[in-house]
Amino acid sequence: MQERDSYDIQAVQEKWLPVWDEIAPFRSGRPDDKRPKKYVLDMFPYPSGDLHMGHAEAYALGDVIARYWVQKGFNVMHPIGWDAFGLPAENAAIKRGVDPAAWTYENIAVQKASMRRYACSFDWDRTFNTCDPEYYKWNQWIFLKLYEKGLAYRKDSAVNWCPSCQTVLANEQVVAGLCERCDTQVTKKKLNQWYFKITDYADRLLDDMEQLEGKWPEKVLTMQRNWIGRSTGANVQFAIEGRSEPVTIYTTRPDTLFGATFFVVAADSALAEELATRSTPEVASKFAHYLESVKSASDIDRLATDRPKTGLFLERYAINPVNGEKLPIWASDYVLADYGTGAIMAVPAHDQRDLDFALAMKLPVRVVVETGEEDPTLTGVATSGDGNLINSGALNGLTKEKAIAAIIKQLESDGLGKAARNYRLRDWLISRQRYWGTPIPIVHCAKCGEVPVPESELPVKLPPAGSLDLSPKGKSPLGAASNWINVPCPRCGASAQRDADTMDTFVDSSWYFLRYASPNESARAFNDEDVKTWLPVDQYVGGVTHAILHLLYSRFFTKALHDMGLLDFTEPFTRLLNQGMVVMAGSAMSKSRGNLVRLSDELGNHGVDAIRLTMVFAGPPEDDVDWADVSPSGSVKFLSRAWRLAGDVTSPPGVDFSKGDSALRRATHKALHDGAFAVESFRFNVAVARMMELVNATRKAIDSGCGPADPAVREATEAVAIMLSLVAPFTAEEMWERLGHTPSVALAGWPTVDPTLVKAESVTAVVQINGKIKTRIDIDPEITDAQFEELALADPSVREALTGKNIIKVIARAPKLVNIVIQG
RNA sequence: GCCCCGGUAGCCCAAUGGCAGAGGCAGAGGACUUAAAAUCCUCCAAGUGUGGGUUCGACCCCCACCCGGGGCACCA
Numbered sequence: 001m002q003e004r005d006s007y008d009i010q011a012v013q014e015k016w017l018p019v020w021d022e023i024a025p026f027r028s029g030r031p032d033d034k035r036p037k038k039y040v041l042d043m044f045p046y047p048s049g050d051l052h053m054g055h056a057e058a059y060a061l062g063d064v065i066a067r068y069w070v071q072k073g074f075n076v077m078h079p080i081g082w083d084a085f086g087l088p089a090e091n092a093a094i095k096r097g098v099d100p101a102a103w104t105y106e107n108i109a110v111q112k113a114s115m116r117r118y119a120c121s122f123d124w125d126r127t128f129n130t131c132d133p134e135y136y137k138w139n140q141w142i143f144l145k146l147y148e149k150g151l152a153y154r155k156d157s158a159v160n161w162c163p164s165c166q167t168v169l170a171n172e173q174v175v176a177g178l179c180e181r182c183d184t185q186v187t188k189k190k191l192n193q194w195y196f197k198i199t200d201y202a203d204r205l206l207d208d209m210e211q212l213e214g215k216w217p218e219k220v221l222t223m224q225r226n227w228i229g230r231s232t233g234a235n236v237q238f239a240i241e242g243r244s245e246p247v248t249i250y251t252t253r254p255d256t257l258f259g260a261t262f263f264v265v266a267a268d269s270a271l272a273e274e275l276a277t278r279s280t281p282e283v284a285s286k287f288a289h290y291l292e293s294v295k296s297a298s299d300i301d302r303l304a305t306d307r308p309k310t311g312l313f314l315e316r317y318a319i320n321p322v323n324g325e326k327l328p329i330w331a332s333d334y335v336l337a338d339y340g341t342g343a344i345m346a347v348p349a350h351d352q353r354d355l356d357f358a359l360a361m362k363l364p365v366r367v368v369v370e371t372g373e374e375d376p377t378l379t380g381v382a383t384s385g386d387g388n389l390i391n392s393g394a395l396n397g398l399t400k401e402k403a404i405a406a407i408i409k410q411l412e413s414d415g416l417g418k419a420a421r422n423y424r425l426r427d428w429l430i431s432r433q434r435y436w437g438t439p440i441p442i443v444h445c446a447k448c449g450e451v452p453v454p455e456s457e458l459p460v461k462l463p464p465a466g467s468l469d470l471s472p473k474g475k476s477p478l479g480a481a482s483n484w485i486n487v488p489c490p491r492c493g494a495s496a497q498r499d500a501d502t503m504d505t506f507v508d509s510s511w512y513f514l515r516y517a518s519p520n521e522s523a524r525a526f527n528d529e530d531v532k533t534w535l536p537v538d539q540y541v542g543g544v545t546h547a548i549l550h551l552l553y554s555r556f557f558t559k560a561l562h563d564m565g566l567l568d569f570t571e572p573f574t575r576l577l578n579q580g581m582v583v584m585a586g587s588a589m590s591k592s593r594g595n596l597v598r599l600s601d602e603l604g605n606h607g608v609d610a611i612r613l614t615m616v617f618a619g620p621p622e623d624d625v626d627w628a629d630v631s632p633s634g635s636v637k638f639l640s641r642a643w644r645l646a647g648d649v650t651s652p653p654g655v656d657f658s659k660g661d662s663a664l665r666r667a668t669h670k671a672l673h674d675g676a677f678a679v680e681s682f683r684f685n686v687a688v689a690r691m692m693e694l695v696n697a698t699r700k701a702i703d704s705g706c707g708p709a710d711p712a713v714r715e716a717t718e719a720v721a722i723m724l725s726l727v728a729p730f731t732a733e734e735m736w737e738r739l740g741h742t743p744s745v746a747l748a749g750w751p752t753v754d755p756t757l758v759k760a761e762s763v764t765a766v767v768q769i770n771g772k773i774k775t776r777i778d779i780d781p782e783i784t785d786a787q788f789e790e791l792a793l794a795d796p797s798v799r800e801a802l803t804g805k806n807i808i809k810v811i812a813r814a815p816k817l818v819n820i821v822i823q824g
Numbered sequence: 825g826c827c828c829c830g831g832u833a834g835c836c837c838a839a840u841g842g843c844a845g846a847g848g849c850a851g852a853g854g855a856c857u858u859a860a861a862a863u864c865c866u867c868c869a870a871g872u873g874u875g876g877g878u879u880c881g882a883c884c885c886c887c888a889c890c891c892g893g894g895g896c897a898c899c900a
Contacts, residue, residue: 006862006863219828219829219894219895222827222828222896223828223894223896226827226895231899231900249900250899251900252899252900253900264900309898333898334898335898335900336898336899336900338899339899340900344900345900346900352898353898354900356898422899423899424899544894547895617847617848618837619836619837620837622829623830623837626836629835629836629837629849630836630848630849631849631850633849634848635848638848640862640863641863644863685836685837685838685848686837686838686846688847688848689837689846689848690846691847692846693846693847699864703865764843765843766842768842768880768881770880770881771842771881773843776843811842813842817843817881819880820880821880
């Protein structure tokens with residue numbers, strides 16, 4: 001037999017694609033499917049071009065998981081779609097004059113074809129794109145539901161503004177205080193915008209993370225906790241001289257109230273403006289000046305860590321409610337207008353920022369907690385430790401914790417304050433002055449105000465881009481579509497205007513995982529029965545770049561929809577796996593760096609299977625893959641080695657494995673057992689190593705062991721094909737066929753592991769004396785500690801070593817080792 | 825500055841507190857070949873970032889520090 005010792009990679013790829021199209025091994029089961037369900041989800045891609053190395057890694061990993069559960073007998077839903085709205089489509093339109101829709105759908109077609117060639121195990125019957133009107137109709141519907149519940153609202157607020165581009169910028173588009181596009185200094189501009197009230201859910205978003213503990217990467221949970229940033233403390237009312245209303249401040253350290261020596265209001269707050277205006281004319285004029293300088297301070301300055309404190313004394317006073325002291329009121333930009341109440345009591349002895357300010361402005365410092373540290377006035381370092389309270393009236397002698405409880409109780413009974421919480425989390429600004437997004441389904445009427453578009457009129461479709469000028473002008477291009485924007489008010493019929501803004505594309509991705517359950521449902525956003533069947537997502541796979549926003553928004557949507565009675569669960573993603581990035585020689589790939597590795601080149605050079613294998617084998621999935629450190633040609637070599645086994649097997653399909661060579665059978669069952677365990681623990685690189693071991697063992701058995709006709713060789717080779725189908729589907733399919741089976745190997749099923757074969761027949765155990773290895777003995781793995789100890793002590797070399805020595809202690813850990821501790 | 829995750833052969837990475845090595849890359853030697861490629865076989869190498877501690881026993885647990893990566897950073 002003169003077989004070629006390798007196979008034609010490209011030909012094999014072409015051969016199987018149409019077969020798989022026909023079999024559709026990954027079409028999710030029908031409702032009467034008896035297999036248990038599993039929902040495996042990859043984060044859907046943005047169609048900005050063809051797939052790249054990052055996609056190749058992510059989808060290879062997601063595929064291992066999806067294909068594994070199929071082999072394990074689960075009814076797996078593994079869908080894909082496109083996050084198709086967004087700026088790149090519009091930028092392409094502006095730059096090259098193409099239609100954003102046409103550009104987007106073309107890219108989707110390219111990516112879809114590439115995914116098929118990459119052998120992604122997606123259920124192709126469930127795809128959709130967020131820019132399809134059939135999808136964004138339900139964005140609008142959800143918006144209206146949130147609006148009904150008071151969770152969508154409009155307000156004026158200061159947003160990032162580029163004076164040169166004349167547009168609002170997302171935070172991500174502001175790089176070091178400059179517009180990422182033109183390097184102009186970004187300023188703030190007050191605009192009326194739509195928000196989702198995610199802050200209503202702050203506590204639940206935080207507390208429900210307990211359910212995710214151990215199932216999501218700890219890193220992501222930490223980032224979300226930081227982002228939500230809950231703090232506990234108290235709100236305290238301070239009377240203001242010459243003002244009828246008191247001002248409430250928020251503090252996390254109400255125990256230090258007696259240490260307050262001044263009072264600060266955010267320079268850009270309405271309160272500062274009011275206090276200054278009603279002060280002396282000099283102060284009012286100085287304040288106007290100061291405010292101007294604050295506003296023009298760039299984010300670069302603001303972000304500087306040791307930026308000197310600035311501020312202005314307003315010549316007004318607040319009264320400390322606990323001791324009646326007059327505290328001078330200052331305006332400063334180190335207090336934020338949109339956190340807490342925009343006003344604070346300053347306790348310089350125990351807060352570094354307040355101390356910095358006090359030292360700069362020569363304000364007094366009063367220590368009220370004895371922490372044993374040095375005097376803050378001398379060291380310039382505020383003390384934050386625990387200790388007994390001093391200079392604090394009734395609180396004297398109490399610890400920090402007890403003092404906080406006591407003062408809150410006191411304030412509450414005096415009606416001057418109460419316990420309070422605050423969050424770093426802000427409401428979610430969803431308005432975008434852009435064309436390629438979901439239109440906000442609101443009509444503005446001079447008489448009726450904001451009027452929701454009736455559900456029966458959804459979707460509010462985007463007008464064709466054709467005649468619109470999409471270049472950023474600071475207001476939505478949709479405003480110029482006069483046929484579109486001018487509509488009768490749904491309530492009174494008078495002429496009115498549609499809201500010209502579109503939604504943040506994060507809205508689209510906040511519920512797409514629900515839509516996959518019933519992608520063609522036309523009467524509802526999602527079908528309850530199907531959602532009950534499939535959701536929540538059992539396994540979510542995606543990059544850590546979405547650790548905060550996308551995942552937080554999706555969790556928020558899920559909870560809000562749950563509260564509307566539309567879902568019966570509160571967390572959308574049961575388990576989460578973050579894959580790393582693909583980098584080149586230590587740095588992120590980019591065209592400008594000249595280190596870009598093209599996926600199409602790699603696929604052409606090594607084939608799909610080898611690239612997938614390389615991605616999976618490179619290391620733990622959450623680590624970055626450095627393309628300079630991996631060897632796709634090594635992967636090709638291994639795959640050929642595996643493939644060659646299939647050609648060497650001479651026993652017929654269906655042969656009774658039980659009579660096969662027992663050593664190889666043990667190796668096979670151990671590989672199946674350990675490989676499955678590794679996959680379930682996301683240690684895919686280890687699973688591949690197990691496959692390599694089995695291939696090596698089988699090779700050896702064929703060449704210099706039991707020979708190619710032994711049934712164990714067939715069993716081992718079939719196991720290799722099945723395990724390999726998770727990673728290298730073309731090679732696995734080819735092997736399966738050579739072994740005399742019909743496609744698809746993807747549906748072959750994970751062989752049942754025989755527990756008696758997983759255990760070794762005998763193991764080599766170690767006998768130590770005082771922790772040093774004395775000898776090795778072969779034992780039965782089932783041996784008890786006592787038997788093991790007896791055997792060890794009976795060993796001649798051990799006996800010799802123990803002659804005349806005192807045995808203090810014997811530690812037996814069957815079937816691993818015995819350690820004999822002796823005197824001396 | 826604070827928090828998290830890493831540091832194991834030349835390289836990428838494995839090791840429920842129990843023989844430091846599973847797998848791969850690179851390297852060396854050999855078999856096959858007229859030769860090379862491919863293939864097959866064999867070999868090579870670190871005592872686990874540093875210093876302490878706990879333990880019969882530590883890559884693993886604890887403390888301090890060094891290095892690398894990531895997150896947060898006027899949120900009162």
